[in-house]
Amino acid sequence: MLKPRPWFNFGLRSSHLHPTFSSSLSFRCSANRAPKSSQAAAKDYTPPELSESSGFVQKVLFVPPGVSPDEVTEEMVLPGSNIVLGPYAGDAKVKEVDFVKSSNRAKDCPKDGRPEFAMLGRSNVGKSSLINFLVRKKDVALTSKKPGKTQLINHFLINKSWYIVDLPGYGLAFFLIQLTYIYSFANAPESARMDWSSFTKGYFLNRETLVSVLLLVDASVPPQKIDLDCANWLGRNNIPMTFVFTKCDKMKGGKGKRPYENIRDYQELIRENYRHHPPWIMTSTVTGLGRDELLLHMSQLRNYWDNE
Ligand SMILES: Nc1nc2c(ncn2[C@@H]2O[C@H](COP(=O)(O)OP(=O)(O)OP(=O)(O)O)[C@@H](O)[C@H]2O)c(=O)[nH]1
Numbered sequence: 001m002l003k004p005r006p007w008f009n010f011g012l013r014s015s016h017l018h019p020t021f022s023s024s025l026s027f028r029c030s031a032n033r034a035p036k037s038s039q040a041a042a043k044d045y046t047p048p049e050l051s052e053s054s055g056f057v058q059k060v061l062f063v064p065p066g067v068s069p070d071e072v073t074e075e076m077v078l079p080g081s082n083i084v085l086g087p088y089a090g091d092a093k094v095k096e097v098d099f100v101k102s103s104n105r106a107k108d109c110p111k112d113g114r115p116e117f118a119m120l121g122r123s124n125v126g127k128s129s130l131i132n133f134l135v136r137k138k139d140v141a142l143t144s145k146k147p148g149k150t151q152l153i154n155h156f157l158i159n160k161s162w163y164i165v166d167l168p169g170y171g172l173a174f175f176l177i178q179l180t181y182i183y184s185f186a187n188a189p190e191s192a193r194m195d196w197s198s199f200t201k202g203y204f205l206n207r208e209t210l211v212s213v214l215l216l217v218d219a220s221v222p223p224q225k226i227d228l229d230c231a232n233w234l235g236r237n238n239i240p241m242t243f244v245f246t247k248c249d250k251m252k253g254g255k256g257k258r259p260y261e262n263i264r265d266y267q268e269l270i271r272e273n274y275r276h277h278p279p280w281i282m283t284s285t286v287t288g289l290g291r292d293e294l295l296l297h298m299s300q301l302r303n304y305w306d307n308e
């Protein structure tokens, strides 16, 4: 039996064709106020006006267990995110990390019942780097400039009490095809694009101790259909997720969009599919953006999980 995770009922729409509420999330990052660095990007993003109804708060902010939407104030929203900090947050420091094992099937993963967070995202999005960043160690998880580095389900035990799980990336074919400029693949059916191995899918569908997926999305490129497909697949299967935008330090020049613009575009697409916006947060392993905030978010989910 999967433990209920009531904080993650985002209400995935059955059809992607019916956006029911308009674009009400107020990004105050206008083109005239383009931030100079990614840190500035996070600071420049201000949460929506909280004077509006609690229904509005629920649509754009992630309100965790223990918090009523009516009591949310701007100070409670973690910088560079839509995440409200609640009473379950705490004990967010990483004091020690141990690599436990690599598994090639969900069945072989640790069975000690400890809660875990899984890193999911396209190959090369920065999953392994984010783990090293969170635990402040260089080489706990192996990273590479070339996609396809992580091939198994890798469990890292934090403070002897919870796990971060590194996974192989999806979309390797997509990545290679993009490189060779064959864009037709982008129009392939979802099933064809969701090319990550069935063992990874088995992990998501059967892992009882999974508190949340961290779905990593590269903020330095425009929204990719494969990432939206992945979010929808998780939503359809009631698997809780947090969007973690990576590489927020990368600044595009010329016509290239800046990370916060890509994030805004991505969120507009997500909003079409969900009644409540899932939690999201901006990060950069280069500038340190989002580390403490993400750990706090993970702590509130984990502590709630532990107490239920
Ligand atoms: N500029 C920048 N580069 C990053 C960031 N995070 C990761 N990278 C780089 O992205 C590349 C891929 O990182 P990995 O962590 O190996 O990516 P992965 O998602 O684990 O890739 P697979 O194991 O192939 O699925 C490496 O060259 C990293 O240095 C970031 O926040 N900013």
Ligand SMILES: [Mg+2]
Pocket (backbone or CB within 6 Å): 127, 128, 129, 142, 143, 149, 150, 166, 167
């Ligand atoms: Mg990796």
